[in-house]
Amino acid sequence: MTILAENPIKTVVHPSQVQQKVIASLNRRHRKEAWFRRTGLLAVLISLSLVALLFINIFSKGLPAFWQSAITLEIYFDPQIIKIPAKPEQAADESDNDFRQRYLDWQTQVGFVNFNRLITDSLQKILPDASKHRRDLGRIVTSGERFALRDMVIADPSIIGQTRSLHLLTDANIDVWLKGNIDRSLPDAQQQLSPKMREWIDKLSAEGVIQNRFSLALFMNPDSRSSLASAGLAGAFMGSFYMMLVVILLAVPMGVAAAIYLEEFAPRNKLTDLVEVNINNLAAVPSIVFGLLGASVLIGWFNLPMSAPIVGGLVLSLMTLPTVIIATRSTLKAIPPSIRQAALGLGASKMQAIFHHVLPLAIPGILTGAILGVAQALGETAPLLLIGMKSFVASIPASPFEQASALPVQIYLWQGNELRNFFEARTSAAIIVLLLMMISLNGLAIWLRKKYEKRW
Amino acid sequence: MSNLSLIVVLLVLLALGYQLGMVRSRKVATINADVRMHSRPHHYGMMVGLWAVLPAFFILLLWLWLAPAVINSMMLTQLPADIASQSAEQLRVVSQRINNLASNFGVVADASEWELAAAEHLRQLKANSAIVLTALMAVIAAVGMLISLLKITPRLKARHQVERVVKALLVLCSTVAILTTIGIVLSMVGETLKFFSFIPPSEFFFGTTWNPRFSTVGVGEQGDFGLIPLLSGTVLIAGIAMLVAIPLGLMVAVYLAEYAPLKLRNTAKPVIEVLAGIPTIVYGFFALVTVGPFLRDLGAALGLDINATSALTAGVVMGIMIIPFISSLSDDIITQVPKSMRDGSLGLGATKSETILKVVLPAALPGIVGAILLAVSRAIGETMIVVLAAGNSPALTANPFEAVSTVTVTIVNQLTGDNDFSSPQSLVAFALGLTLFVITLLLNVMALVIVRKYREQYE
Structure with missing residues (x-):
């Protein structure tokens, strides 16, 4: 664009050629401006609606799975079926070990009882034509519930001979059928349930015997393959909990200590420059590489157990460390040098100035960074798959050294389950649990930042 | 004692040393009322605690690092001559079996007489090792605590000592990030070189088909x-x-x-x-x-x-x-x-x-x-x-x-x-x-x- 060179006063009356050009192009340029602006707004709206779409999608899929169809049955604990000796009592001269052995033997005996009979007997009372379809009858209540009955008897044997009204989870396919997650018009061959069962279920559902109830199983049970309807998140939750514990105990103090050294003590030279580049780079290394490190070093060299939360926690700690270091350093950097100088001027040593004066001021910022790091670690999946956490674990881990799953890994395992109609919702429910945990962690971080944020 | 309880005991010792050091420094201060103490009481306390715990802790680490190999080789020397003369690879299997027997973990099918004996021997060695370790740590902790307690004088620069330890700790933490990078590179380069001993790098980097097959297929089927x-x-x-x-x-x-x-x-x-x-x-x-x-x-x-x-x-x-x-x-x-x-x-x-x-x-x-x-x-x-x-x-x-x-x-x-x-x-x-x-x-x-x-x- 050429710029007016002549004296502007001369051109007031008769616009110059350049000015004419500018005036002529103004409309076009303003149109372009408006278009550009609208494109920007559109991009923002698209991004916002993508966030909304993602959340609406997951929540609409997952929320129904928090309620699960359960059947209300009058279970008669028939002494004819439950023939077990009396619950052992510890004798005065019996050692703890012997008693435990005797008690375990007794539990095993209780385990041999056919608790399924109790359920089918009770079903027969409400389904008059049941005796002709015994196979179908056994498939109404999910197979995991017989263990619930067993545990009730173990907890209190005096229940034998009594009748209890219980809510038992139905089979996963019944849940699918009642929630309409399968096409009801499909031919019999493609239906998971036999025609007789479908007839019963619709009847029981209409009578209110089968109802949608809030699913405690989702939260209280570990994963299950034999009884899909009772598969829950408890095992994965504990696994994640142990891992986060390791991360909080390892990555946070170590990261803060490293940041203090690098920011306050380290001399500025080539070496610390290298450390800095290294930390920045480590923060951007793909997470799966940390999984490889865990697989070859922690499991291969140090012989730590596969799929244990302790290994997962160590891997995630190494991954979170750079995040914590970077957050802490930027917090320390933001604290004005006058604080340090005042402390030093009053005769404090450098260590005292930092630990007594700088660090307390930095704590909100450090906590924010640490919480964000933990939230990031909580959602990480890929490295855990490489250290064997992909395996199916049907128990709740009692210590960080036992086999366990983790919430994101559980999501991965559930999405691959063959019973798609049931597990798509259940996976979404697991995602909702994970997202809620992450959102509350992030909310905590934002709240901390807002509350203690200080502008110097 | 198990290693975990040893660490708990060390932490208790740290607290004890801290208290003793504080008390001692206050006493020293009242005796030498005309001289100013160099550091605050808690610095003396921390110094005593660290002297009690750190050397013992290093002994523990050293022991954990070296003892298993030493114990294993001691156990192997006691094996019957015909077993002991086997190749290193077979010996590893043997010692694994004996370890399983001794710890009651893992399943060992039909253990023979000499294996049971060796397992018993191994158990004995391990028990001895734990006793020796505990005793050694106790002695070193006691000596460290006593000497540092006696050393407390108004002129002792306790704060400098404590701060040096803290700084060393900070440096240690900041090297973890570097060690992680080194660990990543070393472990991956090591395994990658092993891989290249099967498959030449040129085939890996420039090959246009990916079909690894399963490892159980046997020799000749490389994929x-x-x-x-x-x-x-x-x-x-x-x-x-x-x-x-x-x-x-x-x-x-x-x-x-x-x-x-x-x-x-x-x-x-x-x-x-x-x-x-x-x-x-x-x-x-x-x-x-x-x-x-x-x-x-x-x-x-x-x-x-x-x-x-x-x-x-x-x-x-x-x-x-x-x-x-x-x-x-x-x-x-x-x-x-x-x-x-x-x-x-x-x-x-x-x-x-x-x-x-x-x-x-x-x-x-x-x-x-x-x-x-x-x-x-x-x-x-x-x-x-x-x-x-x-x-x-x-x-x-x-x-x-x-x-x-x-x-x-x-x-x-x-x-x-x-x-x-x-x-x-x-x-x-x-x-x-x-x-x-x-x-x-x-x-x-x-x-x-x-x-x-x-x-x-x-x-």
Whole structure:
């Protein structure tokens, strides 16, 4: 664009050629401006609606799975079926070990009882034509519930001979059928349930015997393959909990200590420059590489157990460390040098100035960074798959050294389950649990930042 | 005593030493009332505690490191001559069996007489070792505590000693990050070299078929380990992701930085950044059950044959994930461009969009390029989205509607199940990991250098 060179006063009356050009192009340029602006707004709206779409999608899929169809049955604990000796009592001269052995033997005996009979007997009372379809009858209540009955008897044997009204989870396919997650018009061959069962279920559902109830199983049970309807998140939750514990105990103090050294003590030279580049780079290394490190070093060299939360926690700690270091350093950097100088001027040593004066001021910022790091670690999946956490674990881990799953890994395992109609919702429910945990962690971080944020 | 209880005892000792040191220093201070003590009482306390605990702790670490090997070799010398003369490999199996017997962990089928004897011997040795260790630590802790207690005088520079230990601890922590990098490189290079002893590097780097077969097939059936199809899948998906993320992310950054009223900016920015915090497994699930079927149906309506799990599905969803990376990094960079440059351009009569396109963006370009490079490195290393949504079919194709496989997916596939890193089928995961590490390292370093240069320019 050429710029007016002549004296502007001369051109007031008769616009110059350049000015004419500018005036002529103004409309076009303003149109372009408006278009550009609208494109920007559109991009923002698209991004916002993508966030909304993602959340609406997951929540609409997952929320129904928090309620699960359960059947209300009058279970008669028939002494004819439950023939077990009396619950052992510890004798005065019996050692703890012997008693435990005797008690375990007794539990095993209780385990041999056919608790399924109790359920089918009770079903027969409400389904008059049941005796002709015994196979179908056994498939109404999910197979995991017989263990619930067993545990009730173990907890209190005096229940034998009594009748209890219980809510038992139905089979996963019944849940699918009642929630309409399968096409009801499909031919019999493609239906998971036999025609007789479908007839019963619709009847029981209409009578209110089968109802949608809030699913405690989702939260209280570990994963299950034999009884899909009772598969829950408890095992994965504990696994994640142990891992986060390791991360909080390892990555946070170590990261803060490293940041203090690098920011306050380290001399500025080539070496610390290298450390800095290294930390920045480590923060951007793909997470799966940390999984490889865990697989070859922690499991291969140090012989730590596969799929244990302790290994997962160590891997995630190494991954979170750079995040914590970077957050802490930027917090320390933001604290004005006058604080340090005042402390030093009053005769404090450098260590005292930092630990007594700088660090307390930095704590909100450090906590924010640490919480964000933990939230990031909580959602990480890929490295855990490489250290064997992909395996199916049907128990709740009692210590960080036992086999366990983790919430994101559980999501991965559930999405691959063959019973798609049931597990798509259940996976979404697991995602909702994970997202809620992450959102509350992030909310905590934002709240901390807002509350203690200080502008110097 | 078990190692854990030893550590607990050490912590108790630390507290005890701290108390004793404080009491002692106060007493010393009252005796020498005319002299000022060099340090505060808690410094003396801490010093005594550290002297009691640190040497004993080092002994513990040393013991844990060396004792198992020593005990094992002592046990092996007691074995019958015909067993002891076996090869090292067989001896390892023998000692593993005996260890299992001694610890009652693991199943050992029909243990023979001499094995039981050796197990008993081993148990004895271990018990002895624990007793010796406990005694040694007790002596060293007591000596350390006593000497340091006696050393307390007004002139003793206890604070300096304590601060030196704290500083050493800080240095130790800051080396962990370096050790991690070294660990990553060493472990992966080691396993990769093992892999290259099966498959020559040229076949790996330039091979165009990926068909690793299973390790159980036996000798002769080596399989094809060509990197190219995996790399092409990775690049294809990352490319699609960038096509989605760069325009959207940049426009979002420009709009929020230059046009948006403050209120919109303050709400939209954090909401979009929520996308960056969502775990990738959630994106993977979203891609698998929602985006994939949607794209397939869309393709069918348009007469295109789109797989539900394809490079397109994975790329689009990965692009969504990356939008906030590009938008918030670019936003920072755009707001850093000095206001005088905008004022100059506007003063010359340019419209706002002309100012942005011809002045602000060119000035911010290096920083934006850095941000994009970081985003590319993130896309290449992303795992869970592609595991779920890319279809896992390692074919060499440029068609985004087909299923592909990537480097990360293959690492996950090759390295789950067992921890037996001896076949090329599992070792290849490390070669792939190293390739991935090097690629992302180059991208990251490049991005960091560019961004840092850019920062200096305007500071």
